[in-house]
Amino acid sequence: MADTGAKAPRERYRTQVRSEIKQHAWEQIASAGASALSLNAIAKRMGMSGPALYRYFAGRDDLLTELIRDAYRSLADTFRTAAGSGAGLAGLAHALRGWALEDPQRYFLMYGTPVPGYHAPDDVTLIANEIMQVLLDACAALELHDERAPFDEHLESHREWAAGHPAPAPVLRRALAFWTRMHGVLSLELAGHFAGMGFDAALFFDSELQELTGSGT
Numbered sequence: 001m002a003d004t005g006a007k008a009p010r011e012r013y014r015t016q017v018r019s020e021i022k023q024h025a026w027e028q029i030a031s032a033g034a035s036a037l038s039l040n041a042i043a044k045r046m047g048m049s050g051p052a053l054y055r056y057f058a059g060r061d062d063l064l065t066e067l068i069r070d071a072y073r074s075l076a077d078t079f080r081t082a083a084g085s086g087a088g089l090a091g092l093a094h095a096l097r098g099w100a101l102e103d104p105q106r107y108f109l110m111y112g113t114p115v116p117g118y119h120a121p122d123d124v125t126l127i128a129n130e131i132m133q134v135l136l137d138a139c140a141a142l143e144l145h146d147e148r149a150p151f152d153e154h155l156e157s158h159r160e161w162a163a164g165h166p167a168p169a170p171v172l173r174r175a176l177a178f179w180t181r182m183h184g185v186l187s188l189e190l191a192g193h194f195a196g197m198g199f200d201a202a203l204f205f206d207s208e209l210q211e212l213t214g215s216g217t
Contacts, residue, residue: 018056020046022070025063030105034115037064061118068120071106072127075099079134089138093182093209097202104190111183129163132175136165139175142213149173178212 024042037060043053057063075096082095100107152169159165162172185208188194189201 014056018066021053021056021063022067025067026105029067029109034064034109034112037115039063064115064118065121065124068109069124069127071110072124072131074106075110076127076130076134079131083134083138087138089135089142089178089213090209092135092138093178093205096182097186097205100186100190107186107190111187132161132179133163133165135179136162136167136171136175139171139178140167142174174212181208181212 021042024045025037028037028041039053039057039060040050043050046053057066078095078099079092082091085091087095148170151173155169155172159169159172162175165172167175182205185201185205189205194201194204
């Protein structure tokens with residue numbers, strides 16, 4: 001019991017230091033991009049030696065994985081909270097946009113340009129699948145009567161990305177359309193490509209959403 005008590009403060013300290021390292025990592029990503037992430041630079045900012053910091057993260061990829069895992073978990077939780085409160089597809093869309101605007105760097109780490117040489121572990125894919133499952137449920141609940149399209153036949157035999165969800169092909173197509181178009185608008189907005197064009201990005205987002213859902217937002 002005494003040993004357990006002795007470990008608790010050390011574990012709290014370790015958790016605190018790891019959290020501080022991740023905060024510095026986000027700041028570094030915001031200023032120079034994920035590809036420039038450097039544990040040695042973070043160690044210098046924290047007044048630590050490089051080897052000391054490597055006791056908390058095994059390397060750059062280990063730290064990057066932790067950041068990506070946190071980001072995916074945050075979005076998955078946001079989606080589940082929205083769905084649990086009765087939000088439909090429109091509610092999920094606005095939850096996605098609010099989440100993205102809250103921290104654009106977090107968004108781009110997930111959906112921006114891949115970091116050269118980095119490959120996320122399988123558990124990150126599992127969290128991403130949770131997000132897609134919530135989206136597929138919302139699309140299935142829309143009760144739209146889409147006519148079958150040529151792409152539906154292809155989706156019938158190419159549905160691995162749906163991770164076993166039983167939705168029929170038109171629902172899968174609706175989910176893909178939602179996912180790609182919402183992310184397309186968000187990526188352009190967050191990257192500043194709408195700046196100076198003179199229109200309201202939020203209203204454009206709503207317009208795209210209305211077309212996807214077949215109703216008002």
